[in-house]
Amino acid sequence: AxxxxxxxxxxxxxxxxxxxxxxxxSYGGTVNLFxxxxxxxxxxxxxxxxxxxxxxxxxxxxxxxxxxxxxxxFNLRKPSVQWSDTAEYFCAVxxxxxxxxxxxxxxLTVKP
Amino acid sequence: GAVVSQHPSRVICKSGTSVKIECRSLxxxxxxxxxxxxxxxxxxxxxATSNEGSKATYEQGVEKDKFLINHASLTLSTLTVTSxxxxxxxxxxxxxxxxxxxxxxxxxxxxxLTVT
Numbered sequence: 367a368x369x370x371x372x373x374x375x376x377x378x379x380x381x382x383x384x385x386x387x388x389x390x391x392s393y394g395g396t397v398n399l400f401x402x403x404x405x406x407x408x409x410x411x412x413x414x415x416x417x418x419x420x421x422x423x424x425x426x427x428x429x430x431x432x433x434x435x436x437x438x439x440f441n442l443r444k445p446s447v448q449w450s451d452t453a454e455y456f457c458a459v460x461x462x463x464x465x466x467x468x469x470x471x472x473x474l475t476v477k478p
Numbered sequence: 479g480a481v482v483s484q485h486p487s488r489v490i491c492k493s494g495t496s497v498k499i500e501c502r503s504l505x506x507x508x509x510x511x512x513x514x515x516x517x518x519x520x521x522x523x524x525x526a527t528s529n530e531g532s533k534a535t536y537e538q539g540v541e542k543d544k545f546l547i548n549h550a551s552l553t554l555s556t557l558t559v560t561s562x563x564x565x566x567x568x569x570x571x572x573x574x575x576x577x578x579x580x581x582x583x584x585x586x587x588x589x590x591l592t593v594t
Contacts, residue, residue: 456585468585 369393370459372469379447380477387442387472389431389457398460399440401431402468405453413455416440427451449478481505482574484586491562491593499557499589501572506584507552508574513545516569516588525570528555552577562593 373388391397401413414425421433431442440457457469481504491497501511513525526542528534528549536542544566546558555574559566573585 467587 370457370467370469372455372457372472374472375470376473376475378475378477381449382446383476385442385444385447385451385474387455387457387474389440389442389469390438391440391457391459391467392438393459399431399433400458400460401425401429401440401442402456402458403453404456404471413442447474447476449476452476482508482572482584482586484570484572484589486589487587488590489592491591493563493593494561496558496560497562497591499559499570499572499591501555501557501574501586503553503574503576503584506574506576508555509552509577510575511549511555512573512575513547513555513557514571514573516571525557559591562591564593567591567593 369392371390373390377385377387379385389401399416403411403413413427413429414423414431416423416431416433422430423433424430429442429444431440433440442455442457444451452475454471454473456471459467483502483504485500489497509530511528513528515523515525524537525540525545526534526536526547528547530549530552534542534547534549544560546560547555549555555572557570557572569588569590571586571588
């Protein structure tokens with residue numbers, strides 16, 4: 367069965383630190399990959415997505431993610447986090463049958 | 479971790495019929511549940527937010543008479559698609575938020591609705 371793993375449950379960083387959130391999935395076929403963010407008290411927002419082409423995807427707010435097919439990974443990165451990046455981040459995988467699977471989420475806390 | 483289930487995972491119905499989707503929080507009490515819809519290769523779209531014991535709040539453009547939401551208990555919310563049409567075919571995802579926390583929002587696995 368298709369599954370998505372986010373390894374970090376809670377990440378705490380200071381402002382200006384670099385961020386990398388891990389995401390791995392278990393599905394051998396073609397997938398679409400997403401990162402969503404949820405700020406406190408708000409609903410999900412799409413950060414970025416990968417369908418095909420350049421495996422390095424740039425999203426909103428300075429975030430990027432790299433799809434490494436051989437590692438079944440789609441890690442999220444940001445070179446310098448801000449306090450306003452404090453949020454919950456969800457990786458999601460959408461296989462050919464269009465059923466979306468989400469990771470459990472990673473809570474990011476950025477200390478000012 | 480907290481678990482949210484949805485039932486059914488897939489459903490096929492005929493045009494004009496109604497279909498009910500259940501969202502359950504299995505090991506926590508959910509004061510708020512969210513219903514999302516996702517079209518192929520698109521991001522989730524929030525349809526409505528429901529608070530236990532009160533009427534759901536629908537997002538702009540979502541027909542409340544078509545998508546009936548009931549959140550009758552702290553562990554169950556239902557979405558009923560009434561008089562379904564093929565354009566209602568989509569992937570519906572619920573999420574649940576526990577009482578007393580801003581971050582504890584857990585997503586169900588989704589329900590694939592196909593209207594023929």
